[in-house]
Amino acid sequence: MTQRHYDAIVLGAGAAGMMCAMTAGAGGKRVLLADHADAPGRKILISGGGRCNFTNIHTAADRYISGNPHFAKSALGRYSPQDFIALVDRHGIAWHEKTLGQLFCDGSARQIVEMLAGECTAAGVTLMLGRPVTAIGHGDGLFRVTIGGTEWSAPGLVLATGGPSIPKLGATGFAYDTARRFGLSVVQPRPALVPLTLGAEEALFHSLSGVSAEVEVRWNKTRFREAALFTHRGLSGPAILQISSYWQHRTGIGVDFLPDAALDWLLTQKRERPRMPLRRALAASLPERLAEALLEKLDMQGELGNLPDKALRAIQARLADWRFAPTGTEGFAKAEVTAGGISVAGLSSRSMMADHLPGLYAIGEAVDVTGWLGGYNFQWAWASGWAAGQAIAESA
């Protein structure tokens, strides 16, 4: 006979949901893990260019954006990158550090999905795929969830359905609607880790599509030193994706195109090589097409020796803080994650359970905690999933 009652129902078999289900299951609880997609972990499969950047060894709460900057500390402290690395090692999955503490599989992201699915099976988790959730109710201490026409009940319900970024992969705002219905508030969701668009007046930069440069990008006091990439719509690349999570509409960003340049580098060049054309001085440190576009914007040319120091200083200053006024982002269709989401104000940072409704949990990207690019978002999914799974395992 089909068992219709569980200790917990986890909605969303993504990174956070699988971690939560396997942890609660391993703790002896009966868990139903349901997803409307036909396969678990679809975002994991396409992550990190197919190799899944599964964690970052520099994980710390200050690399996350949230309405409460302290909220993520507890979960991140109790389930660390080393804990996930130990799991990956137990499964014999080879990995390497690429750059900036980012750990990737040597083989394929599929290994991570298989590892998590295998742990769920070993923990006795029931996996239900390809069926929509059509109703959710709560009463007498039980959540009742109708999935594929059948009603299931449990004292624990975990919202792990992620955010609306990349809707073509089955992403929805389901967690927000459900959270609101149960009295949790939602911080306005917005696309994050997303390319920025530039207006028609920046057509010159659009024509640089494909050109990239190592830059420092700034917005207010936040800065990132990584590559920026020009696209036919605007700006992308790791540095831009990072700053996009902080950027606010109708504000500008500053780009230092020569973050390693010495003070007064152009004046030094002028003294040492007065016959050198300005164009060549720039192209020595920048991709040639970019150097040409910047000079066109600066409306300046000639040999260094013929240009006044004042003009060269002005060029140095512009190149060190080139102002772009993005018109927007490429939206949820291109956003690697969603910032905002279920407000942490109503959740326990230790268990991820709603303060006012015992048994209701929210984890992963659905929650208003958004990590930097580079494995931080998966680490949040593992840590928050583990925290909720552990709390369910410990519950009566």
Ligand code: FDA
């Ligand atoms: P996730 O989105 O993984 O899972 C949610 C699950 O809920 C999905 O399986 C979905 O089908 C299901 N669902 C949604 N609505 C539902 C509904 N109504 N009913 C039932 N089920 C529903 N991060 C990182 O740290 N390193 C990386 O390398 C990358 N790379 C990367 C590449 C790309 C292209 C994207 C789009 C994103 C990344 N990320 C990343 C971000 C990372 O994928 C993301 O932070 C985690 O997958 C979030 O995990 P969750 O489990 O919270 O949501």
